[in-house]
Amino acid sequence: MTASLPAAGEGRRLPLVLRNRAFGTVWLGQVLTQAAVRMFQVGVSWWLVAYAVASGRGLASGLFMAVSTLPAVALAPVVARAVTRFAHRSVLRAAAGGAGAAATALAGWAYASDLPLAAAYAATLALATCQAFFDPCLTTSVPELVDDEDIEAATGFELSTQSLASLGGALLGALIVDRAGVAGLAVGCAAAYVTAAVLIATVRFRTPGVDATTAADTGATADTGAAEIQSAAPAERRTLRRILADLPYVRRILLCFTAANLFTTAVFVVIPLYTKSVLGQGGSTVALLEASLGVGTLIGSFTGARVPGRPTVLGACLLGVMAAAFAVPGFVAARPAISGCLVAAGWCVGVIGVRFVALFQRLVPAADKPGFFAVMQAVLGATFPLASLLFGVLGDHLSAQTLCLIQAAGLVPAACALALLRDRTPQDDTTEAPASAPAPEPVTAGGAR
Secondary structure, eight states: OGGGSOOTTTGGGSOHHHHOHHHHHHHHHHHHHHHHHHHHHHHHHHHIIIIIOSSOHHHHHHHHHHHHHHHHHHTHHHHHHHHHHSOHHHHHHHHHHHHHHHHHHHHHHHHHSOOOHHHHHHHHHHHHHHHHHHHHHHHHHGGGTSOGGGHHHHHHHHHHHHHHHHHHHHHHHHHHHHHHHHHHHHHHHHHHHHHHHHHHHTOOOOOTTOOHHHHHHHOOOTTTTHHHHHHHSOSSOOOHHHHHHTOHHHHHHHHHHHHHHHHHTTHHHHHHHHIIIIIOOOHHHHHHHHHHHHHHHHHHHHHGGGSOSOHHHHHHHHHHHHHHHHHGGGTOOOHHHHHHHHHHHHHHHHHHHHHHHHHHHHHSOGGGHHHHHHHHHHHHHTHHHHHHHHHHHHHTTSOHHHHHHHHHHHHHHHHHHHHTSOOOOTTGGGGTSOSSSOOOOOOOTTOOO
């Protein structure tokens, strides 16, 4: 029996997604779902600008992007309750399966007849609703998939998923629309969602607090132990408003990045408009620019922990770099220059994500994390519908280059506000750190966690 066990540390040489089959399978499912929703957003946004709408392209594209972000904002309390009450595997499986059904229905409609604009908006609303449940649920279910010592590595892989999804979706979305239309795009999305649902259905989630060996021996899973988990839950559940009220430092950081998002997220509206009206090029250029942003974000996700600086000071500097990156296309209409600037902007986004999510993991009490991460997604995404509509309408009256300059100017106040925040010390955080579990190591000036 002992001969079949790996030598000490042997399994640790492999990446977590390879040595932990359960987490690797669910992580692959997240990659597929996020890539599908991003591919759909990029593809339909380009379809609206290049094929479906003759006038008012900016408004049509902006409205589409606004609709795609509404569920994460409007359903945050519902998502938090669902993630707390129901078995996480069931929530993940239902979200992926529901999105697959919606994409399949859209593909059938698009193949059978001309697709009305309302159908595209309804489809993105359905897909975004499913994703609004999937992402926070996966974040919360990490302890059911990995051991305690692997939680930080699992978080890193999960953070990189959005970058991988943006990269893959950006590369494929506009290209598929140019070659196969919205019908082909919907077929690809449906295949990704259905595959993700099947993958998740094969995974057994552990009951929290049960290690991998015990789970394998006893068969304890999150699904079969759902009743026991709920009975052990605290009788008094804190509201999302109360969670943020008790975390003033975290709340101020979220407000700064919410203001910044009003201008950064507009890039998804600006890119297709810039490609069509300024560069006069097609879907391949949209794919290049979107992929540049995704590559930069991916690099930032993997290098963020090694970037030195205190969180708020570093965040302010990164917002300043993003402002400069957005300003350059306002003066230089050259595809290589724009691509390089988007790589730089994406890198800033990736580093900010790693550093500040790690900071929040340290400051937020364990019992509040399901609600906090749902409300964080909602707060940070609250400006996305407004930004999409605002820049979409402006895009019908101003040049895309002017929109780039507005983005750059808008980031400056947010960077200044973030720089003025005083960084918390470990001693300051004692009232906010979880008492029942050891807090992760603080983010140091050298970037180590």
